[in-house]
Amino acid sequence: MGKLNELTISKAAKGLKEKKFSAVDLLKDCLAVIKGKNKDLNAFVTVDEEGAMKTAKTVDKKFAAGEKLPILAGIPCGVKDLICTKGVRTTCCSPILRDFVPPYDATVVEKLKTQDMVMIGKTNLDEFACGGSSEHSCFGPTKNPHDLSRVAGGSSGGSAAAVTANMCLYALGTDTGGSIRLPASFCGNYGMKVTYGRVSRSGVNAMASSWDTVGHFAKNVEDIATVLSVIAGRDRRDLTTPDREVPDYSEFLGQDVKGLKIGLPKQYFGEGVQKEIATAVMEKVAILEKAGAEVMEVDLPSTKYAVAAYYICVPAELSANLERFDGIRYGKKPAKEPKDLIDFYFEARGTGFGDEIKRRIMIGTYVLSAGYYDAYYKKAQRVRTVIVNEFVEAFKKVDVMIGPVSPIPPFKVGELVDDPLAMYLADALTIPVSAAGVPALACPAGADAAGLPIGLQIIAPQFEEGRCIRVGDFLERGQG
Ligand code: GLN
Helix, strand or coil: CCCHHCHHHHHHHHHHHHCCCCHHHHHHHHHHHHHHHHHHCEEEEEEEHHHHHHHHHHHHHHCCCCHHHHCCCCEEEEEECCCEEEEEEECCCHHHCCCCCCCCCEEEEEHHHCCEEEEEEEEEECCCHCCCCCCCCCCCCCEEEEEEEEECCCCCHHHHHHCCCCCCCEEEEEEEECHHHHHHHHHHCCECCCCCECCCCCCCCCCCCCCCCEEEEEECCCHHHHHHHHHHHCEEEECCCCCCCCCHHHHHHCCCCCCEEEEEHHCCCCCCCCHHHHHHHHHHHHHHHHHCEEEEEECCHHHHHHHHHCCCCHHHHHHHHHHHHHCEEEECCCCCCCCHHHHHHHHHHHHHHCCHHHHHHHHHHHCCCCCCHHHHHHHHHHHHHHHHHHHHHHHHHHEEEEEEEECCCECCCCCCCCHHHHHHHHHCCCHHHHHHHEEEEEEEEECCCCCCEEEEEEEEECCHHHHHHHHHHHHHHHHH
């Protein structure tokens, strides 16, 4: 039969519909790869073989009974382990939630379950999604499927590596400052970061509530469109999701790019961006230009302040969101008998959080404290507003913008883990997009001399994910 796990969603769905193979066959091939490769990659932290098998069998019965099923029926999906899955452990890869089993599904998971998705397991991440390499996980780092000595990117590294290694056909992730795009770029697949509010965050552990978005990884743009059409939309449990129509995103496939105005932010190709990466992205832009797109330079002058503003705004929100993990209502109780309540908190949080989380809680509480609030937090918020306005201005001139995802190639495991500032800079080109709350699709853009993947991002105005899909699909079909 071959390796069914290597299929795209659309091909697998066709095979299932035509009864060329069953959902159980498809699942078995995915599980076989997980068994073979997860020891090395560490992409999954929990595999729900039993639950997945049960759903696959139900799907097969429905097909056998002649039922017409949605395209995602029977397709194995990986879910980032900070997205709640009913009855399946959801740890956020933090010691404090190591044994947490949610009593309900996140809205995204619930929506996919109505389509009969096969939830194969939970994927690795940086603790509470704080990181760019997936090394800050209590389960150890995820490795890059292209080179096991390198990181998969983060924080949704497990989901990205799982899709590239064909352990599942698509996977869910979250992107607050780059956590879908960076791992998609490092692992060489497609990653959709949506407009803030396009996909419900209900049941997804909050990192920084005014930045967090839920999105997904897939092997091609068609599959990105398929999944987005299902997960996007209004949710009464997340009031940041507007009551705005969800298009059928597959309508943006197969179009041309004639007359499309493409902006190249000059800051995305300048200092700090490796030449080989900028050149690879420009080669893709040239394809679009040849096909009739109008390419022009645009200016996003505050790009250089984005990382600094992010590391004030985001830890501030994070420190507030993580307050609930006190070992009483949420989180593991301390192992040793505490002297008093304060001692209880110190024990529960001191042993429950990793170093990066502690670092961010300290920064967050500091910038919010009386006397420092105006100097840091308020100023950083103002910088965010300036960045938002620069995007609004740029989008008056162009339909989409294109730039690299990461200024550097996938780095070695351990290389930057003790140098937080250097690690933070890997997100220098993804963070401004998150600040503006606009969508961006990470797409493969070839490889560097060492054979490591390079990624570009197609950035669109708010709620114009369709434009990302149109351009991404065109590039995928053009293939150089
Ligand atoms: N790498 C960034 C950080 O560490 C982004 C994380 C994310 O998008 N969740 O904050």
